[in-house]
Amino acid sequence: MKVLSLTFLLTVTLFSAWAQPTQKPVIYGKNWMAITGKPLAATAGAITFQKGGNAVDAACAMLAATCTMWDTLSWGGETQVLIYNPKTKKVIAINAMGVAPTGATADFFKSKGYNFPPEYGPLAATTPGTVGGLIYMLVNYGSLSLEQVLAPAMELAAGYPIEAQAANAMERGKAQIKTWPYSAKVFLTHPGEKREAPEAGEIFVQKDLLVTLTKMVAAEKLALKSGKTRNQALMAAYDRFYTGDIAREFVRGAQEQGGLITMQDLAKWKPLEEDPLTVNYKGIDVYKMQQWTQGPVMLQALNILENFDLKSMGYNSPKYIHTLYQAMNLSFADRDFYYGDPRFSPTEPMKGLLSKAYARQRASLIRFDKNDADIGPGNPYPFEGKVNPYIDLLKARGYDLDTGKRNFAPKHDLGKNTTPEALYHDRLWLGTTSVEAADAAGWVVSITPSGGWLPACIAGNTGIGMSQRMQSFVLDSTINPFNVVAPGKRPRVTLSPSLALKDGKPYLSSAVQGGDTQDQNLLQFFLNVTEFGMNVQQAAEAPNFNTNQLWLSLGGTKTEDRRPKPGQLLLQSATKEEVRNDLKKMGYVLSFENRTSGPINAIYFDWKHGSMWGGSSNHGEDYGIGW
Structure with a gap:
């Protein structure tokens, strides 16, 4: 009896140690789940589900919102995606990582005294990948229009009450921001004052970014009006970003500030679908x-x-x-x-x-x-x-x-x-956010987007912060012969969404920020x-x-x-x-x-009860909504 009691006590003690009470509740849902790095961005996912969108549409809406809110990323960054497709019952990967631009060689950076490419500024920038990745997801796996998916982000760009986290990051980085004129115009809303960045709760307006997003939606609408299909219209928006007037201003602004990205670099880049x-x-x-x-x-x-x-x-x-x-x-x-x-x-x-x-x-x-x-x-x-x-x-x-x-x-x-x-x-721990979405039809999406975090160098009058991912290359093959920088090459990045299947069905979807x-x-x-x-x-x-x-x-x-x-x-x-x-x-x-992890966002699939369980770490502003 004593042995049994001791065994029981040990079991209870161990279970209690493993499963502590949580500071945030599990999020339960039957129809859909939307989790990401900001409460307003999670709301963008919920809005998109309510419009009839699937998990891919909602994930794209949350991605767009987090980019607009500078949740340790911007529209000029990169996106890595795992998707479970319930129609094929397979997991696919979407590679929307930008590449090193023309002239970005090891010798070039060594000539400037670097052992690694720089952390910030135009020379840290790969070609932007997030826009292409978002549109690729919508074309191949989504159901709504770009206008519908970008609507929450466009409303945010028109003005939203900025959180302390982003506002304070702008203030902390203002010395660097002042070296880039287009960044200073956007981020330092009170130039010359003691606090030059926005205050928490201030309505933060991004006019240039709103114009950029509006141009993409206008390209889609014009294509639809001329009789193009949904997918052709989405690609018209893609083309305007990567080969049209948006691209020209992006390249002009990047090169004016010392960057290497060319129009050919943008036109040649494409998102890739891969086997995970x-x-x-x-x-x-x-x-x-x-x-x-x-x-x-x-x-x-x-x-x-x-x-x-x-x-x-x-x-x-x-x-x-x-x-x-x-x-x-x-x-x-x-x-x-x-x-x-x-x-x-x-x-x-x-x-x-x-x-x-x-x-x-x-x-x-x-x-x-x-x-x-x-x-x-x-x-x-x-x-x-x-x-x-x-x-x-x-x-x-x-x-x-x-x-x-x-x-x-x-x-x-x-x-x-x-x-x-x-x-x-x-x-x-540097950078990144995460996006998790799932729906009752079986679509599951896990994304770890990043790049263009604060203090970001904005490319011209686009409102788009450029990526800083060049720094993940090496210049010395003795460190890694597979990851030496070269034009057109993708750096080996830290960004890493996860999906797990059990008995052939979704089991866990998860992602985390934290380099x-x-x-x-x-x-x-x-x-x-x-x-x-x-x-x-x-x-x-x-x-x-x-x-x-x-x-x-x-x-x-x-x-x-x-x-x-x-x-x-x-x-x-x-x-x-x-x-x-x-x-x-x-x-x-x-x-x-006290904090030993970046914010983990995840979805567990309870097949016994036909429900989804959402988890959102207590280490950041990350937030989830389920229905």
Whole structure:
């Protein structure tokens, strides 16, 4: 009896530890679900559903609204999409990432003294992808017109009460904003005053952006009036943006401020539909974008972790944290060296990287007594029947694939990291929002859009902030031979939506903001649900941890700004003392924050009851509405 009582008490205690009461409620819906980074933008999704739109239409409306509200992105940024199509019962990926413009070469940036392309300004800009991605989604999978979908965003551009988050970001960045005349005109509504940016609640008007959006809708309406089909009319709006008068003003404004983007760059760029990458984790099929994103990191980590009994370790126990930390480090080491744009040579070894046999080999490297600061890229090539062409390059970096002795940072990068901690963490978490939508017909959409965040350089009189994603390229092939900048190439980005199917049906849809932490946090969210039985809101709010033992993808033009910090572990402030002590004994350098994750937005599909459960993290302004 005593044994039974102890077992029961232990079970209750563990469950209570895993499933804490939440600060926000689960959002329940039967007909549709709309979740994104701003309450007004979620309302745009709800409005679109009420118009009769499907989840794709609603997702596009929320994307348009978040761009207009500068929710760490703008209309000149990039969009990454996973869609479950209930008609084909398949997941597809839409790649609406812009490319490096004409003249954007490694030698060009090196000649300006950079080790990486710049963080901000016209030289940080890839070609805009979000407009093309949005229209592509509507043409192929939506049902409403562009006018209907953009109506909420156009109303916002005409004037909306701006939130403190965006208004304060404008004020903080005003010194940089003043170096770009078109940005200053939009963001600094009170020039010369002590506070030059808008105040929270002030009606923020974007006349130039409204004109741009109106021109796109006008092109659609004119095409319809002339007898064109819905899809032809949508493409007329696309063409006006990428080859017409909007494009000309965008290019003029970008080049006037020192940018490289040409009319040919805009005309040649196209959104792409792709097959996502996928692995099966204990009966659940998990889908991510291809290797021009960091998405496969989560797939690699799941393959590694499948070799361990995570549940028996206990949620966020020292052993659990250590195991996930090591699995993430192994996966990120591969990301940092092997991921890049698959449309450019060389070809990334993704078959090997995602093989279960390779994962078992990588899992065997995990030591359970201490952090391994020497983890480096593995050798996936034998797992796809090939010889690694970069053995010598890896050895030159300080990796020895034969003995297992590896040094994470290239030899020429070793030394004291002088980047202040606050700045480093800011770079780790930089940017992005997320969009989640689903409907009763079975459409599911997960988007991680970004680019053009504040302080943004606006291109001429378009009202459109340019992307800053060029900074995710490298200039040195010893860091990553697959991700060296070149004209027409997509950078390897952090942006990473997720979809999961169980028994062939939608199970989880999720995305999160947070730069290099995205797939760290989405991995833990997924395990919170699948291993520890948390509901979608509990899993979104649960304390996460982050590894900094990786090359930063964003921020800083010098190598010392980006290099890994082996053993550095960010924990939630409430982490128990005994857990801290055990982790310190393993060689971890601990830091603590109340917030240990970007805002996670997610939808869980309850097939038993025929309902959708929405989760929206308590770490930001993210908000959801269901019906």
